[in-house]
Amino acid sequence: MANRQSAVVAQHDRMSPWPFRLAVMLSCVTFPLISIGGLVTSYDAGMAVPDWPNTYGYNLLLYPYTTWLFGPWDLFLEHGHRLLGVLAGLFAMGLVAVTYRVDSRRPARIATVAALVAVTAQGGLGGARVLLDDRQLAMLHGCVGPAFFAYCVALASCLSPKWQSLVPKLLGAHSDRKMLLDQKLRRFTLLLALLFYVQLVLGAQLRHIPVTAGPWLFNMSLLLHLTNAVLLTLSVTVLGLSLRRGRVEPELRPVVSAMAVLLCIQLVLGVTTWVVKYGWPYWFAQSLFAASFTVHAKSMTQTGIATLHMAVGSLILAAAVLTHVQTRQLLRAQLRNAPRQTTPGMVK
Amino acid sequence: MAVVLGVCMAGCYRVSDTFPPNRVYTVRLERAFRQPFEPQRQAELRKLMTDLFGGPDQPRVPAEVRSLGLFNDEWLAAAAGPVGSDKGGRSKGLFREHCAVCHGVSGDGVGPVAFVLKPYPRDFRRGLFKFKATPKGAKPTHEDLRRIIETGIPGTGMPSYRVLPAWEIDALAQYVTYLSVRGEVERGLIDYAAGELRPDQPIVDEDATDEEQATQRRVISDLVSTVARSWRQSESLVTPVRPPKSGRDRNASIARGRELFLGDVANCVKCHGPSALGDGQTTDYDDWAKEIDPTDSIALAEYCRSGALGPRPIQPRNLRLGIYHGGGRPEDLYRRIHNGIDGTPMPAALIKAPNSPPSTKGLTEDDIWCLVDYISSLPGTSETNSSP
Numbered sequence: 001m002a003n004r005q006s007a008v009v010a011q012h013d014r015m016s017p018w019p020f021r022l023a024v025m026l027s028c029v030t031f032p033l034i035s036i037g038g039l040v041t042s043y044d045a046g047m048a049v050p051d052w053p054n055t056y057g058y059n060l061l062l063y064p065y066t067t068w069l070f071g072p073w074d075l076f077l078e079h080g081h082r083l084l085g086v087l088a089g090l091f092a093m094g095l096v097a098v099t100y101r102v103d104s105r106r107p108a109r110i111a112t113v114a115a116l117v118a119v120t121a122q123g124g125l126g127g128a129r130v131l132l133d134d135r136q137l138a139m140l141h142g143c144v145g146p147a148f149f150a151y152c153v154a155l156a157s158c159l160s161p162k163w164q165s166l167v168p169k170l171l172g173a174h175s176d177r178k179m180l181l182d183q184k185l186r187r188f189t190l191l192l193a194l195l196f197y198v199q200l201v202l203g204a205q206l207r208h209i210p211v212t213a214g215p216w217l218f219n220m221s222l223l224l225h226l227t228n229a230v231l232l233t234l235s236v237t238v239l240g241l242s243l244r245r246g247r248v249e250p251e252l253r254p255v256v257s258a259m260a261v262l263l264c265i266q267l268v269l270g271v272t273t274w275v276v277k278y279g280w281p282y283w284f285a286q287s288l289f290a291a292s293f294t295v296h297a298k299s300m301t302q303t304g305i306a307t308l309h310m311a312v313g314s315l316i317l318a319a320a321v322l323t324h325v326q327t328r329q330l331l332r333a334q335l336r337n338a339p340r341q342t343t344p345g346m347v348k
Numbered sequence: 349m350a351v352v353l354g355v356c357m358a359g360c361y362r363v364s365d366t367f368p369p370n371r372v373y374t375v376r377l378e379r380a381f382r383q384p385f386e387p388q389r390q391a392e393l394r395k396l397m398t399d400l401f402g403g404p405d406q407p408r409v410p411a412e413v414r415s416l417g418l419f420n421d422e423w424l425a426a427a428a429g430p431v432g433s434d435k436g437g438r439s440k441g442l443f444r445e446h447c448a449v450c451h452g453v454s455g456d457g458v459g460p461v462a463f464v465l466k467p468y469p470r471d472f473r474r475g476l477f478k479f480k481a482t483p484k485g486a487k488p489t490h491e492d493l494r495r496i497i498e499t500g501i502p503g504t505g506m507p508s509y510r511v512l513p514a515w516e517i518d519a520l521a522q523y524v525t526y527l528s529v530r531g532e533v534e535r536g537l538i539d540y541a542a543g544e545l546r547p548d549q550p551i552v553d554e555d556a557t558d559e560e561q562a563t564q565r566r567v568i569s570d571l572v573s574t575v576a577r578s579w580r581q582s583e584s585l586v587t588p589v590r591p592p593k594s595g596r597d598r599n600a601s602i603a604r605g606r607e608l609f610l611g612d613v614a615n616c617v618k619c620h621g622p623s624a625l626g627d628g629q630t631t632d633y634d635d636w637a638k639e640i641d642p643t644d645s646i647a648l649a650e651y652c653r654s655g656a657l658g659p660r661p662i663q664p665r666n667l668r669l670g671i672y673h674g675g676g677r678p679e680d681l682y683r684r685i686h687n688g689i690d691g692t693p694m695p696a697a698l699i700k701a702p703n704s705p706p707s708t709k710g711l712t713e714d715d716i717w718c719l720v721d722y723i724s725s726l727p728g729t730s731e732t733n734s735s736p
């Protein structure tokens with residue numbers, strides 16, 4: 001047993017940092033990619049370039065950059081979004097290549113190939129959205145983006161040599177009670193991540209609401225989005241409190257704190273997004289600030305805040321997924337350690 | 349699974365080639381004449397309307413309207429159709445990009461977001477507008493519509509589109525006119541069919557002699573011309589604003605304005621309340637809500653089932669905030685008080701000649717300026733010092 005353990009440690013110490021680095025770079029490209037994707041929606045620039053994969057007949061990569069940089073703003077966004085997409089694809093390819101060279105673990109290889117498949121499919125979906133000029137497809141495309149980003153972040157964490165080497169070091173600090181808590185935490189964080197994702201989809205539904213939809217669809221999505229916001233706030237509060245009480249592994253502190261801070265920002269952004277888009281609710285009609293407030297369509301404030309709301313949403317989702325993945329990793333480490341105490345209750 | 353769901357939903361929400369019919373108004377006439385609109389009549393109406401005005405993607409202008417020069421084809425094409433832009437970066441599908449989420453593709457005011465807004469977005473199909481330089485009953489001018497789109501309406505969901513280039517605002521204003529003309533003609537046809545024809549009688553009988561058909565078509569064409577001419581005329585109906593007499597005493601004018609405000613000729617107090625907080629008559633409805641019989645719950649249920657939004661009482665403005673929806677310049681306020689606000693309970697002032705005897709009921713132009721002065725003096729003052 002001891003041999004196997006030291007072998008594990010040794011293996012992780014030898015792990016090449018390159019897959020991790022590439023996964024981080026992929027995440028770093030994906031974040032602006034989806035944020036600019038959000039801006040594309042804000043400016044309804046999705047159809048600024050009506051063909052695909054070409055840009056006005058030019059090959060995507062050969063489109064004259066002067067027209068791109070100094071042309072119309074919506075063309076700048078849409079073409080830029082496509083170029084970033086290509087970059088993400090390249091990073092994903094690099095990631096697969098490097099992982100196949102330096103990492104012999106099957107799950108790692110499969111996971112990186114999955115990333116490549118996903119980014120390609122997402123590009124195809126974006127193309128279909130343009131060719132069919134369809135808002136619901138745009139919404140689907142918009143929903144896959146953040147999920148992909150969260151996946152990349154989780155993947156980076158799994159490929160991280162630091163986390164992998166951290167795990168064996170934890171092996172000593174183990175108790176049944178803790179393991180039970182961690183198992184609960186694993187389920188809880190999975191649910192949390194799912195709910196955050198649902199929240200994102202509902203938000204996308206509100207943004208991409210088809211103009212022919214009846215009011216019921218918008219009303220229902222809005223109601224669910226708000227209810228879920230309350231639910232999520234409560235859940236993150238519970239998680240934060242457990243962390244403070246020491247019921248959660250301290251290794252999770254950075255990611256949980258980040259999630260809590262981002263959530264506070266997100267709540268403010270959500271309210272602001274509503275106000276800059278639809279004005280103050282009628283309850284405030286008798287106050288000067290509300291009565292004198294005019295919505296400014298497509299203004300910098302309006303599009304900026306809506307896009308920030310979406311971008312922070314993706315970050316929170318990634319944080320939630322990361323919390324879950326790291327919880328799993330911790331748990332796995334403890335399980336690996338478990339055979340040493342075959343009889344429950346035996347003092348170690 | 350998500351992909352399948354997405355593709356299915358994509359199919360459901362395509363904008364159709366024809367505008368949705370005005371169901372709510374049909375129901376209203378069905379109720380009034382106690383006679384249902386047969387499916388073939390509904391189909392005929394829809395076809396007639398499409399022949400005249402085209403659909404959301406291909407708007408058409410009937411010949412009667414074209415001859416009046418009300419529409420500019422280039423603007424119309426840019427405002428209609430799906431969202432996008434052409435190679436030169438000129439936007440297309442402006443209305444669907446900017447307005448349809450609230451005002452609906454047909455301008456019926458029941459876009460997906462409409463329900464959560466108060467007041468509701470405007471239903472353009474009645475040709476009825478609140479904030480304009482023309483009297484009640486007249487159409488707004490192109491300039492009035494432009495102003496609303498450019499500045500928006502504070503305190504409501506109606507946004508300002510200041511960021512758009514001037515020609516796009518022109519195109520949108522014109523598209524609002526197009527949807528209104530179309531909507532009014534549709535209502536006219538529904539009126540005609542319900543009031544003048546037997547339930548099974550088509551509006552244009554394909555089996556009738558050519559002569560009869562020509563007569564039937566003339567009804568439609570007269571209707572279209574009447575509507576289009578009412579829009580053409582609006583420019584000439586703008587209420588003139590003569591500036592107040594120079595050298596008037598502002599304090600005296602405010603005092604007189606207050607007297608009028610509280611008095612029973614102008615009777616502003618009835619709705620706006622003694623302290624002008626807008627807390628007088630607060631249970632009345634606007635004309636759009638009145639059309640669906642807001643106090644008759646059985647009728648209302650039927651209207652709502654056919655797509656109407658539930659009515660909400662209209663609130664008179666709180667004049668102490670000093671925020672005006674139709675523009676805050678003295679001439680805007682003058683016109684608002686002189687003409688009232690169309691589609692709302694706010695009445696036009698009863699005007700009397702300047703040198704009629706004092707016993708004649710009504711307000712002179714000077715009186716209206718006094719009211720303007722009084723109202724302009726309200727913001728920032730405390731409520732008590734003007735209560736009676």
